Every structure is written in structure tokens, then in C-alpha cells.
Amino acid sequence: MKRKHERVVIVGGGPVGSVAAFILALEGIPVTILEREPAPIIDYRASTFHPPTLDLLEACGATEALVAMGLKAPTMQYRDRQRGRIAEFDFSLLRKDTGHPYRLQCEQFKLVDWVHRRLAEMPDVRLLFSHAVTGVTQTEDEVVIRAETPDGERSFGADFVIAADGGRSTVRKAIDIEFEGFTYPEHFLVAGTRFDFRARMPDLCSVNYTADPEEWYLLLQIPDMWRVVMPVDARREPEDAVQEASIQASLQNLLPRAEPYEIIVRAIYRVSQRVASTYRKGRVFLAGDAAHINNPLGGMGLNGGLHDALSLTARMAGVWHGTSSEDALAGYEPQRRPAAVDAINAITQRNKRLLEERDPDVRARNLREWAAVAADPERAYRHLLDASMIASLRRSGMIR
Numbered sequence: 001m002k003r004k005h006e007r008v009v010i011v012g013g014g015p016v017g018s019v020a021a022f023i024l025a026l027e028g029i030p031v032t033i034l035e036r037e038p039a040p041i042i043d044y045r046a047s048t049f050h051p052p053t054l055d056l057l058e059a060c061g062a063t064e065a066l067v068a069m070g071l072k073a074p075t076m077q078y079r080d081r082q083r084g085r086i087a088e089f090d091f092s093l094l095r096k097d098t099g100h101p102y103r104l105q106c107e108q109f110k111l112v113d114w115v116h117r118r119l120a121e122m123p124d125v126r127l128l129f130s131h132a133v134t135g136v137t138q139t140e141d142e143v144v145i146r147a148e149t150p151d152g153e154r155s156f157g158a159d160f161v162i163a164a165d166g167g168r169s170t171v172r173k174a175i176d177i178e179f180e181g182f183t184y185p186e187h188f189l190v191a192g193t194r195f196d197f198r199a200r201m202p203d204l205c206s207v208n209y210t211a212d213p214e215e216w217y218l219l220l221q222i223p224d225m226w227r228v229v230m231p232v233d234a235r236r237e238p239e240d241a242v243q244e245a246s247i248q249a250s251l252q253n254l255l256p257r258a259e260p261y262e263i264i265v266r267a268i269y270r271v272s273q274r275v276a277s278t279y280r281k282g283r284v285f286l287a288g289d290a291a292h293i294n295n296p297l298g299g300m301g302l303n304g305g306l307h308d309a310l311s312l313t314a315r316m317a318g319v320w321h322g323t324s325s326e327d328a329l330a331g332y333e334p335q336r337r338p339a340a341v342d343a344i345n346a347i348t349q350r351n352k353r354l355l356e357e358r359d360p361d362v363r364a365r366n367l368r369e370w371a372a373v374a375a376d377p378e379r380a381y382r383h384l385l386d387a388s389m390i391a392s393l394r395r396s397g398m399i400r
């Protein structure tokens with residue numbers, strides 16, 4: 001493929017776009033990142049990095065930084081609101097499969113901040129904030145991106161474009177790619193508090209999935225707080241659910257205490273299961289949430305997006321430097337799209353069904369099954385290979 005601009009443009013300076021830019025820059029490829037916001041967003045959404053993601057990010061130095069900033073979670077629990085701990089899984093079962101046999105808990109904005117600092121020191125990298133992309137046109141030779149900027153509308157020419165502009169991707173819509181799937185009727189509430197749940201629930205570990213037919217919840221420890229994720233009844237106004245009184249009621253329902261909880265983070269999200277019908281049109285490639293979105297029960301969205309970035313940038317660098325044929329780029333979608341459909345979306349949907357099951361008999365069967373899997377080392381190992389994304393990365397050929 002001829003190159004007219006000697007530059008890759010990345011739309012979106014979130015975690016996926018930033019990591020993609022960083023890897024291309026390390027390969028000596030000039031990159032421009034166009035980010036709509038005036039400054040990096042303090043985004044608390046993702047906090048889990050899975051073992052193979054840490055293995056794959058090691059080469060660029062991000063793993064060392066994440067480990068230094070994050071909290072290692074060596075185990076994970078499945079619980080029931082009434083009965084407490086049902087099953088515990090120990091990531092050390094994966095010690096022969098990964099150099100990082102734990103889940104690393106670190107907020108996504110800390111990764112973005114670390115990458116942006118590296119990008120600021122690199123030649124041929126332009127990280128442009130307050131640049132909101134509005135349109136895309138392409139010919140055989142180039143892509144032209146239009147953006148609203150502080151200097152008015154500007155155009156940016158590129159040899160390749162990576163659209164990492166999130167679930168509502170302007171680029172995906174501009175190039176007319178379907179985003180197939182559905183949106184859940186309920187919203188998801190995220191609340192962060194410094195209250196140490198383990199002081200009152202001593203058998204908790206750092207990653208806890210709790211089933212309940214009325215209000216399942218996820219309780220996650222991150223370096224300086226505990227995060228609670230729970231559903232908000234679809235009949236309620238999402239704005240009401242983030243009011244102080246409502247969050248206090250939800251947390252008191254989870255664990256009653258005399259004092260109110262100190263809430264330091266609160267947010268509400270609309271959640272969908274969707275995958276783009278194709279990951280590529282000509283010289284434009286989708287990655288991260290622009291390509292696939294899913295519920296957070298399993299912590300797989302960002303991890304999958306980073307796997308996209310790693311797959312795509314390795315292929316792009318090979319083609320750029322002439323060490324791979326253009327077929328390498330054609331291999332991106334067949335490698336990454338099935339992982340989004342068959343693993344990320346399938347596993348996160350199954351996790352949600354298990355947590356919210358209302359039928360008492362099915363619930364009882366599910367809980368027995370969790371306990372049986374955890375008690376059998378071979379089944380626990382297989383379960384962890386799926387839950388940590390090692391199995392799907394192996395199937396796609398990204399790791400051995």
C-alpha cells in the first residue's frame with residue numbers, strides 16, 4: 001500500500017487509542033492522536049487487568065508501571081448475598097500459563113496517564129486534545145479525517161486510521177459499519193468508598209461477584225478504595241440512582257452500618273452487548289469499544305480492546321516496515337472479531353445471567369455448580385483459563 005502522509009491517525013486518546021499510539025511510536029511510526037476532550041478523563045470504569053494482558057504489555061513497559069500503580073488480586077470469589085462465599089478461585093493455578101498469575105486492580109485512567117507521559121517525550125507523536133472528529137473520507141491512497149478544533153474545522157491526512165473513539169464511535173458511524181447486538185434495559189451503578197469492607201466481611205477477597213435475584217453486586221478492591229457495581233432497576237430514573245440517599249440505601253442494604261458511607265466516586269452507565277459487523281473498511285480499522293462493547297461482569301472490555309491494539313499495531317508495523325505483506329492487515333479482523341463474539345460477549349453475558357438468576361431451583365443449581373468447579377482443581381483450572389482470557393487468546397493465536 002502506497003503511503004502519502006507517512007502518518008497514522010488515531011481517533012480517541014482513551015486507553016486503547018493511547019496504547020496503540022505508544023506501540024506504533026515505539027516502532028518509529030509517526031502518529032497523531034485526536035482526542036475530543038480538553039484533557040484526559042479521570043475514568044474509573046475499568047480496574048481489572050487480566051494475566052495475559054499483563055504478559056502482552058510487558059514488552060512496551062506498561063506492565064511494570066501497572067504493577068507499581070495497582071493492587072495484585074491473587075484470588076477471586078463467587079458469593080451469594082444470603083449465603084456468603086460459595087467458591088474461591090486461586091490464580092496461582094495458572095502459574096505455568098502466565099508470568100502474572102493474578103488479576104491486577106488499577107484504574108484505567110492511571111494507564112492512560114502513564115502512556116500520555118511517555119508519548120509526550122517521543123518524537124513524531126502529536127497528542128491533540130479538544131479535537132473532536134466529525135467525519136471521515138477515504139480513497140485508495142489516503143484517509144482524510146475532519147475535526148472540530150480550537151482553530152475551527154481542520155483536516156488530517158493519514159495512511160491508516162485506528163478508530164478507538166469508544167462505544168459511540170463517530171468513525172464507525174461515518175464509515176457505515178453496523179454495531180450489532182442489544183442494550184440492557186437497566187443501568188449499572190458504580191460507587192467508590194474508602195470504607196474497608198474486609199474489616200466487617202473478613203472472608204472477602206479483592207474480587208467478589210455476588211449473586212442475588214433482587215440486586216446482585218460486584219465488590220472490587222482497588223488501591224485506595226472499594227468499588228461496588230450493581231444494577232439499577234430499569235423503571236427508575238438513572239439520575240435518581242446516583243443521588244447520595246439512593247447510594248447510601250444500596251450500600252446499607254449490602255452491609256448495614258451505623259454511619260453513612262463516604263462516597264468518593266459515583267457514576268452510572270448504560271451497558272450493551274454489541275460487536276461491529278466488520279473491523280475494517282479500507283485503511284480504517286476499529287479497535288476497543290468502537291469495535292465491541294459488553295457488560296463489565298468479568299472485566300473483559302478494556303482487556304479485549306488492548307488485545308485489539310496489540311494485534312493491529314503489530315500487523316501495521318510489519319506492513320509499514322515491509323517485513324510483512326498486506327495480508328497481515330487482512331488477518332486483524334479474523335483474529336479479533338471471533339474473540340469478541342465467542343469469548344468476551346459470551347462469557348460476560350453468562351456471568352450476568354448467573355448473578356441475577358431468579359428461579360430458586362436454577363439458582364441453587366448454579367451455586368452448587370460454582371462450588372463443585374472450585375473444588376475440582378482440573379475444572380477450576382479450565383474455568384480460570386476462560387475467565388482470565390488465556391483460552392480465547394490461545395484460540396486466536398495471540399499467545400501460545
Ligand SMILES: Cc1cc2nc3c(=O)[nH]c(=O)nc-3n(C[C@H](O)[C@H](O)[C@H](O)COP(=O)(O)OP(=O)(O)OC[C@H]3O[C@@H](n4cnc5c(N)ncnc54)[C@H](O)[C@@H]3O)c2cc1C
Nearest residue numbers: 012014016036045046047048133166288289299301302303
Ligand atoms: C462500570 C464499568 C466497569 C468496567 N470495568 C472494566 C474492567 O474492569 N476491565 C475491563 O477490561 N473493562 C472494563 N470496562 C470496559 C472499559 O471501561 C472499556 O472497554 C474501555 O474504556 C474501552 O477503552 P477505549 O479506549 O476503547 O474507549 P474509551 O475509554 O471510551 O475511550 C474513547 C476515547 O475517545 C474519545 N472520543 C470519543 N469520540 C471522539 C471523537 N469524535 N473525536 C475524538 N475523540 C473522541 C473519548 O473522549 C475517549 O477519550 C468497564 C466498563 C464499565 C461501564
